[in-house]
Amino acid sequence: MLAFRMARRRGEIEVLIDVLSVAIDDVKVTHLMYKANLSYSTLRKYLAGALDKRLVCKVHNGDGAVVYRTTEEGKMLLEKLRDVKGCLRD
Numbered sequence: 001m002l003a004f005r006m007a008r009r010r011g012e013i014e015v016l017i018d019v020l021s022v023a024i025d026d027v028k029v030t031h032l033m034y035k036a037n038l039s040y041s042t043l044r045k046y047l048a049g050a051l052d053k054r055l056v057c058k059v060h061n062g063d064g065a066v067v068y069r070t071t072e073e074g075k076m077l078l079e080k081l082r083d084v085k086g087c088l089r090d
Helices: 012-022 029-035 040-052 072-089
Strands: 056-060 066-070
Touching: 012 029, 012 040, 012 072, 029 040, 029 066, 040 056, 066 072
Parallel strands: none
Antiparallel strands: 056 066
16 A cells, blocks of 8 residues: 655644744735745735734835734744644654
8 A cells, every 4th residue: 555645734823833934024915925825815814813913013114015024922922833833743
């Protein structure tokens, strides 16, 4: 019998980790969408939640473009989530 591994979908926590990780550096919504590997509609859902919880903030960069940035609270949460994920992997 052939053994193969099916691709599994990311859970909400893993998606949130990806969004917070990508937004550590100021990032435009399109780049965030591609780097976090999310559809636009899914990204909007996660961004709305992250903005509401103040994990990410929306700012205007020097060009006047809107960019997203992980807040200090978001960075602390990201560190804790990575620690938990690492413990579960061991």
